[in-house]
Amino acid sequence: MNAPIPATALHATPWTATEFEARLRALESRYHIHHPFNRRLNSGACSPTQIRGWVANRFYYQICIPLKDAAILSNCPDRETRRRWIQRLIDHDGQGDNEGGIEAWVRLGEACGLTRDELWSLEHVLPGVRFAVDAYVNFARRAPWQEAVCSSLTEMFAPQIHLDRLAGWPSHYPWIEPAGLHYFRSRVPLAQRDVEHGLAVTLQHFTTPDAQQRALGILQFKLDILWSMLDAVEKAYPL
Numbered sequence: 001m002n003a004p005i006p007a008t009a010l011h012a013t014p015w016t017a018t019e020f021e022a023r024l025r026a027l028e029s030r031y032h033i034h035h036p037f038n039r040r041l042n043s044g045a046c047s048p049t050q051i052r053g054w055v056a057n058r059f060y061y062q063i064c065i066p067l068k069d070a071a072i073l074s075n076c077p078d079r080e081t082r083r084r085w086i087q088r089l090i091d092h093d094g095q096g097d098n099e100g101g102i103e104a105w106v107r108l109g110e111a112c113g114l115t116r117d118e119l120w121s122l123e124h125v126l127p128g129v130r131f132a133v134d135a136y137v138n139f140a141r142r143a144p145w146q147e148a149v150c151s152s153l154t155e156m157f158a159p160q161i162h163l164d165r166l167a168g169w170p171s172h173y174p175w176i177e178p179a180g181l182h183y184f185r186s187r188v189p190l191a192q193r194d195v196e197h198g199l200a201v202t203l204q205h206f207t208t209p210d211a212q213q214r215a216l217g218i219l220q221f222k223l224d225i226l227w228s229m230l231d232a233v234e235k236a237y238p239l
Contacts, residue, residue, distance in 0.1 A: 010209050017203045020212055024153060024202070027219055031157040032226040033164070037234040042164045044172030045239075048113060051173065053237040055109050056124035061229065062105045064133050066092045068140040068148070075145040084197050085149075091190055104183035111180020128232030136225045143218075146205040150215050151222040152198045158191040 015023065032038055040046050041054065069088045076082055094100025109119045118124065140148040162184040170178060206215040 010213060014207055014209055015212055020203060023216060024219060025156060027223060028157045030223045032230050033161045035227055035230040037230045042168050050237040052112050052114050054233050055112050056114060056119060057126055057129045057233050059105055059119050060122060060125045060129055061133050062102055064137050068137050071140040072145050072148045101183060104186060108180040108183050111177035126232045126236050129229050132225045132228045146201055147218055149198050149201045150218045153219050154222050155191045155195045159188045162187050
């Protein structure tokens with residue numbers, strides 16, 4: 001688990017948008033890209049069993065992301081925001097010829113040796129992973145929509161983790177069908193697009209010292225969710 005962030009004195013005046021964004025981005029040091037399990041995963045040190053365990057557990061997160069986004073939509077009275085945010089649902093669930101991110105993750109699972117039925121049965125999902133993901137979805141349902149949007153800003157850090165997998169997995173894990181890596185490739189531009197919108201909402205809404213500190217706490221909460229998921233996977237699938 002990430003160590004607690006040391007308490008800091010409340011700043012007397014609001015940070016500028018540039019300062020605020022920099023402080024949000026500084027939380028990258030607590031992103032799960034730095035988790036020991038992820039470092040092993042991307043360095044080629046994981047066994048097929050460990051990779052399958054990670055893929056199966058991360059699948060629960062993948063199928064719950066549209067529920068999180070639907071909760072934001074249901075709480076948001078602003079039509080223009082809804083018009084943009086609904087694209088996230090389509091990205092994951094798919095529409096028309098676009099099969100969506102969930103289906104892409106299923107194909108990743110198949111490329112790793114899991115069956116479609118195994119993934120959808122959720123039989124491999126660990127209690128710790130389920131608890132963390134459910135906590136995130138419940139936060140999005142109950143929080144003001146701007147706070148739920150702020151929690152999505154872990155996407156600021158996501159492109160690099162996808163690029164790392166695309167760069168290393170083909171040589172580290174040649175037994176994984178290359179076509180199964182499409183999910184990672186597709187998420188790089190989508191994450192960058194989503195960050196632009198989520199960051200604009202956050203910088204516009206959290207404008208007082210109290211609110212800006214609240215935003216940092218929300219983003220840390222989401223980072224802890226992702227970190228604790230890997231804690232659970234690492235414990236269940238040790239070296």
